[in-house]
Amino acid sequence: xxxxxxxxxxxxxxxxxxxxxxxxxxxxxxxxxxxxxxxxxxxxxxxxxxxxxxxxxxxxxxxxxxxxxxxxxxxxxxxxxxxxxxxxxxxxxxxxxxxxxxxxxxxxxxxxxxxxxxxxxxxxxxxxxxxxxxxxxxxxxxxxxxxxxxxxxxxxxxxxxxxxxxxxxxxxxxxxxxxxxxxxxxxxxxxxxxxxxxxxxxxxxxxxxxxxxxxxxxxxxxxxxxxxxxxxxxxxxxxxxxxxxxxxxxxxxxxxxxxxxxxxxxxxxxxxxxxxxxxxxxxxxxxxxxxxxxxxxxxxxxxxxxxxxxxxxxxxxxxxxxxxxxxxxxxxxxxxxxxxxxxxxxxxxxxxxxxxxxxxxxxxxxxxxxxxxxxxxxxxxxxxxxxxxxxxxxxxxxxxxxxxxxxxxxxxxxxxxxxxxxxxxxxxxxxxxxxxxxxxxxxxxxxxxxxxxxxxxxxxxxxxxxxxxxxxxxxxxxxxxxxxxxxxxxxxxxxxxxxxxxxxxxxxxxxxxxxxxxxxxxxxxxxxxxxxxxxxxxxxxxxxxxxxxxxxxxxxxxxxxxxxxxxxxxxxxxxxxxxxxxxxxxxxxxxxxxxxxxxxxxxxxxxxxxxxxxxxxxxxxxxxxxxxxxxxxxxxxxxxxxxxxxxxxxxxxxxxxxxxxxxxxxxxxxxxxxxxxxxxxxxxxxxxxxxxxxxxxxxxxxxxxxxxxxxxxxxxxxxxxxxxxxxxxxxxxxxxxxxxxxxxxxxxxxxxxxxxxxxxxxxxxxxxx
Numbered sequence: 051x052x053x054x055x056x057x058x059x060x061x062x063x064x065x066x067x068x069x070x071x072x073x074x075x076x077x078x079x080x081x082x083x084x085x086x087x088x089x090x091x092x093x094x095x096x097x098x099x100x101x102x103x104x105x106x107x108x109x110x111x112x113x114x115x116x117x118x119x120x121x122x123x124x125x126x127x128x129x130x131x132x133x134x135x136x137x138x139x140x141x142x143x144x145x146x147x148x149x150x151x152x153x154x155x156x157x158x159x160x161x162x163x164x165x166x167x168x169x170x171x172x173x174x175x176x177x178x179x180x181x182x183x184x185x186x187x188x189x190x191x192x193x194x195x196x197x198x199x200x201x202x203x204x205x206x207x208x209x210x211x212x213x214x215x216x217x218x219x220x221x222x223x224x225x226x227x228x229x230x231x232x233x234x235x236x237x238x239x240x241x242x243x244x245x246x247x248x249x250x251x252x253x254x255x256x257x258x259x260x261x262x263x264x265x266x267x268x269x270x271x272x273x274x275x276x277x278x279x280x281x282x283x284x285x286x287x288x289x290x291x292x293x294x295x296x297x298x299x300x301x302x303x304x305x306x307x308x309x310x311x312x313x314x315x316x317x318x319x320x321x322x323x324x325x326x327x328x329x330x331x332x333x334x335x336x337x338x339x340x341x342x343x344x345x346x347x348x349x350x351x352x353x354x355x356x357x358x359x360x361x362x363x364x365x366x367x368x369x370x371x372x373x374x375x376x377x378x379x380x381x382x383x384x385x386x387x388x389x390x391x392x393x394x395x396x397x398x399x400x401x402x403x404x405x406x407x408x409x410x411x412x413x414x415x416x417x418x419x420x421x422x423x424x425x426x427x428x429x430x431x432x433x434x435x436x437x438x439x440x441x442x443x444x445x446x447x448x449x450x451x452x453x454x455x456x457x458x459x460x461x462x463x464x465x466x467x468x469x470x471x472x473x474x475x476x477x478x479x480x481x482x483x484x485x486x487x488x489x490x491x492x493x494x495x496x497x498x499x500x501x502x503x504x505x506x507x508x509x510x511x512x513x514x515x516x517x518x519x520x521x522x523x524x525x526x527x528x529x530x531x532x533x534x535x536x537x538x539x540x541x542x543x544x545x546x547x548x549x550x551x552x553x554x555x556x557x558x559x560x561x562x563x564x565x566x567x568x569x570x571x572x573x574x575x576x577x578x579x580x581x582x583x584x585x586x587x588x589x590x591x592x593x594x595x596x597x598x599x600x601x602x603x604x605x606x607x608x609x610x611x612x613x614x615x616x617x618x619x620x621x622x623x624x625x626x627x628x629x630x631x632x633x634x635x636x637x638x639x640x641x642x643x644x645x646x647x648x649x650x651x652x653x654x655x656x657x658x659x660x661x662x663x664x665x666x667x668x669x670x671x672x673x674x675x676x677x678x679x680x681x682x683x684x685x686x687x688x689x690x691x692x693x694x695x696x697x698x699x700x701x702x703x704x705x706x707x708x709x710x711x712x713x714x715x716x717x718x719x720x721x722x723x724x725x726x727x728x729x730x731x732x733x734x735x736x737x738x739x740x741x742x743x744x745x746x747x748x749x750x751x752x753x754x755x756x757x758x759x760x761x762x763x764x765x766x767x768x769x770x771x772x773x774x775x776x777x778x779x780x781x782x783x784x785x786x787x788x789x790x791x792x793x794x795x796x797x798x799x800x801x802x803x804x805x806x807x808x809x810x811x812x813x814x815x816x817x818x819x
Contacts, residue, residue, distance in 0.1 A: 052115045056108035062131035064155045068103035090121070098124035102151065109135035117143055128153040128178065134161040134194070142167035153180040153216065164197040164220065169204035175211055180218035180240065193243070199224040211235050218242035218265070226250050226271070231257045242291065243268035253304075261285040267293035267315060289313035293339070297321055303328075311335055317364065318342040325349055325370075330356045341366040341391060350375050351397070352404055360385040366393035366416070374399045386411045393418040393440075400424045409433055418465070419443040426450060426471075431457045440465035442491060449474055452501055453482070461485040467493035467514060475501040493517050493537070500524055508532070516540050516561075528553050539563035539586070547571060547587075552578035561586040563610070570594035571611075576621070577601045584608040588634065592616060596635070600626045608632040612658065620645050629653055636660035636683065644689065646670030649700075656681045660758070667691035668759070675700045685760040685782065692766035693759075693788075704755050704775040756780035760806065764788055768807075770795045782806040792816055 058070045074085040081096065082089035088098035096119045110116070110132055117140045125144065128151045137152065137160050144150075150171065152160060159181045168177075181194060197220050206212075206229045213235050222241075225248035230239065236258050246269040255264060264287055266273075273295055288310050297319035305314070306328040314332070317339045324347035325340065335357050346369040354363055365372065372395045384407050397420040405415065406429040415433070418440050425448040426441070437460045447470040455464055464487060466473070473495045484503060489512040492501075497518035504510065505526045512535035520541040527533075528550035539561050546569035547562070558581050567590040575585065576597035588610045595618040596611060604627045616638040624630065631653050641663040648654060649670065655678050665688040676682075679701055755777045764786040772781070773795020779802060788810040796805070797819020 055111070055114060056106040058105050059107040059131065060105055062105045062107040063103040063129045065103040065129055068105050068129065070106075071101055071104040072106070088124070093121070095119075095121035097121055100124065100126045101130065102126045103129040106130040107133065109133055110138060111135065112138040112140050114138070120144070121146060123147060123173075124149040126151040129155050132160055134159075136160065136162045137165055137168070137195075139165040139167045141165065142170040144171065146173055147171050148173050149176045150174060151176065151178040153178045155182060159194050161194045162196065164195055164201060166198070166201045166204065169201050169208055171205075172208045173211070174205075174209040175235075176214045177205075177209070177212065178214070178216040179220055180216040180242075182219055193219045193221040193245070195220045197222050199227065203227060203229060206230060206233060213260075214238035214263075216240045217244055219244070221245050223247075226266075228254065231255060234258065234260070236261055238263040240265040240291075241269065242266075245269065246271055248272065256283075256285055259283070259285050262287055262310070263289040265289070265291035266295055267291040269295060271295050273297055284308060286310045288334075291315045292319070294318040299323070301326060301329075306331065308332070309334070312359070313337040315339040316343065320344055322346065327353075330354075333358065335360055337362040339364040340368070341393075343368050345370050347371070348373055351392075351402055355382060355385060355404065358383065358385050360387055361411075362389040363387065364389075364391035365395055366391045368395065371396040374402050382407070384408055384411075388412060389414045391416045392420070395420060397422060401427050401430070403427075406430065406432065410435065412436060413460070414438040416440045417444065422446055424448075428454070431455070433458065435460055437461060438463035440491075441469065442467040442493075444469050446471055448472070453503065456482055456484055456503065459483065459485050461487060462509075463487075463489040465489075465491040466495055467491045467516075469495070472496045473501070475499065475503075488512065490514070500527070511535065513537070523548070525550065530554065531556065533557060534581070535559040537561045539565070539589075541565050543567055545569070547575070547592075549574060551575070555579050556581050558582060559584045562590065563587065564589035566591060568592065571597055571616075573597050573599065576606075576623070577604070580605060582606055583629075586610045587614070588612040590614055594618075596621055596640075598623060600624055602626045605629055607653075610634040611638065612636040614638055616640060618642075622647060624648065625650055627651065632656045634658040635662065638662055640664065644668045644670070644684075646674050649674035649676045652677060654679060655703075658683045659687065660684070661686040663687065664689060667694070668697060668764075669694040670697070673700060675702075678703050680704070681754065681756045683756070683758040684762065685758045687762055689759070689762040689764060691764065693764060693769050695769040695771045698769060698771045698775065701775060704777050754779060755801075756782075758782040759786070761785040766790070768793055768812075772796070773798045776800060778802055780804045783810065785809040787811055789813070794819060 053072045053075050071085040081087055086100045087096060089095060090097050099122060120143060122144050123146050125147060154160065164179065179195060197217065199222060202222060206227065210233065212233050214237060218240050219242065222244040224246065226246055231254050237260050239261065240263065242265050249272045252273050255261060284307055287308050290308065290311060290313065293315045297316065298321065300323040301321055306326065309332065311332050312334050313336060321343040322345065325345055330353060336359050338360065341364040348371045350373045352375050354360065372392065374397050387408050388411050390412065393416050401422060409432050412433050413435050414437060422444040426446055431454055436458050439461065442465045449472045452473045452475050455461065473492065484506055486509050487507050488509050490510065491514040493514050493516040495518060497515060497520060500520065509532060510530055511532055514537040516537050517540040520538065521544060523543065528548060533554055534556055535558060543562065543565035544567065547567055549572040552572060552574035557579050563586045571587065571592055571594065577599040580603060583605050584607060592614040594616065596616055598621040600621065600623040606627045607629050608631060612634045617640060619642040620640060625647055628651060630651050632655065636658045637660065639662065643666040644664065648657060654676065657679065660683045664684065668684065668689050674697055680703055756779060760782045765788065767790035768783065768788055770793045773793055776798055778799055781802060784806040789812065791814035792807065792812060794817045797817055
């Protein structure tokens with residue numbers, strides 16, 4: 051039985067309205083009466099199975115009784131959890147199938163190659179194999195399904211009546227097949243992040259005269275300019291997605307002629323020039339995303355109010371100057387804006403007054419990183435439907451009663467960090483109905499104590515109180531079971547870290563850096579949470595040993611205990627942290643030998659042991675692979691002996707032939723099902739004789755490859771194999787007792803920016819290479 055091969059799990063479906071349809075499937079009743087089943091009235095054959103969002107968990111295998119329904123025309127298994135099973139090749143036995151939907155909206159989607167037999171379904175009108183909802187994309191998503199180009203070609207050749215084809219997050223790895231333009235009935239084509247590449251003339255799609263949805267976002271395409279003739283009849287495209295498609299130059303004029311457009315996403319390209327005024331003729335636009343480009347010039351903010359149907363507007367991260375026109379908008383008909391993203395748009399002056407007129411619609415307002423001045427107007431608190439508000443990184447000033455924001459009863463996200471505000475806090479909020487705040491960012495807000503109302507925020511997931519003057523953490527903080535992220539660096543926290551912190555089993559990120567914390571690190575801190583991904587305690591006065599216990603299955607990616615007074619040995623249990631990328635214990639008193647055993651960590655990229663009491667030879671008793679190591683700093687220790695060539699031979703990431711091989715898989719920490727926060731790596735290294743701070747590095751971090759072994763007691767010759775590390779940018783072997791010649795192989799270090807061999811016993815000539 052199909053039903054018996056699955057269990058019901060409410061986590062198997064993402065739709066909040068999902069329900070287990072198969073509970074109505076009772077064998078003693080007519081199957082045509084079962085929920086999700088439709089039969090032909092004349093023959094009694096099952097012709098439709100609709101089990102979307104049915105909370106099914108399990109595998110769909112080739113022996114399933116589902117394949118006995120040979121008359122089926124409609125099959126929808128979307129939004130269930132098929133536990134990484136493969137799509138059975140027997141799918142081709144549904145020869146009458148017209149609608150097939152296997153789309154999944156979680157990571158536990160179907161896996162592997164889409165069977166070539168799917169191309170035998172000649173009657174298909176709708177095929178949907180998408181993964182993930184576009185509004186909920188995890189960082190660095192990994193495509194689980196693959197579709198061979200040959201299978202896609204066969205599908206296009208056979209299913210000539212296709213009206214909708216959805217392949218988001220299905221790896222195709224080819225250029226866009228020209229044959230797609232033969233599907234003359236095609237209305238919807240969605241190929242988001244399919245690893246498509248190569249040049250493509252977008253006007254080829256304009257042969258599809260019924261096309262109203264075209265999505266090519268997230269591919270490495272070079273879209274060539276389209277429309278050779280102004281008289282070209284354009285299809286009735288309503289939704290156009292070209293995000294991250296290597297677009298450059300000015301916006302193509304043909305876009306302005308798509309008068310039916312309601313959705314336009316051109317985000318994250320290299321589009322330049324001014325935003326043309328002809329944009330405002332697209333009167334049907336509901337979504338306009340132009341963020342993360344290079345648009346420039348001045349444009350009045352209220353020009354966008356001409357788009358009377360506009361619901362979502364994103365102009366963030368361009369080179370624009372949005373003019374904040376003063377005046378009354380009381381008689382202006384406002385568009386029903388719900389989402390407004392205006393980060394880094396050079397908006398100056400007072401708060402844009404027209405925003406206050408969006409009282410009935412606005413749910414998200416992001417004005418980060420502008421030049422807004424003056425006080426936050428009290429009329430802001432009339433935006434009663436506001437769910438997310440970010441005013442961070444502006445010049446807003448004045449004293450502000452933080453409890454004013456509690457009037458926004460729908461508010462889940464609030465960001466006020468890095469302004470010139472002084473936030474006032476009341477002592478008692480117990481009688482106030484609080485909004486369902488989940489994300490609260492109050493960094494650099496002149497706080498001297500934790501606002502008391504935070505105690506009552508039962509749904510709080512993320513709290514940022516960095517760079518204030520907080521001196522203690524209240525005990526009620528350790529009772530916040532839903533807390534995922536806590537940033538409290540750069541305060542005046544004193545005393546010990548409470549062991550009660552280990553009650554926060556859901557914690558993902560913990561940062562207490564640069565305070566005055568003392569005492570020992572609680573022993574439970576390394577293993578109290580399987581969720582913990584980033585642990586940052588650098589720049590305090592902590593003493594004693596590093597926590598020794600790290601459970602198998604640990605998700606720790608980043609550990610920074612640098613600049614304390616820790617002693618003892620590095621805990622060998624760190625080998626259980628298989629996701630660990632970054633380890634910094636520099637500037638402590640750790641007394642240990644070279645930790646060769648860290649080489650078993652498959653994701654380890656940065657090891658910083660600077661200024662400790664490590665000693666002995668830099669070697670390992672067996673092969674040390676360090677498969678992804680980019681940066682290693684062993685300077686200012688007591689390492690001695692010869693440099694073993696074997697260590698360097700296995701630093702494969704430093705000899706990568708392609709930049710793509712160096713890129714970091716994941717330095718973005720996920721902290722809930724649908725929201726993410728960036729964790730930036732920061733550290734110090736000696737570069738060109740100067741100790742340099744590398745602060746808040748992220749995506750470009752992969753290109754920094756460095757070895758620093760300076761200020762030790764190393765002897766003997768420099769191994770020739772160091773010259774094979776052709777991606778090195780920084781090599782420092784100074785202040786040792788190395789002898790012999792400078793290796794000729796150093797001539798191969800073509801990317802090297804800094805080489806320091808000073809204060810050794812080297813002899814001979816400097817190689818001309």
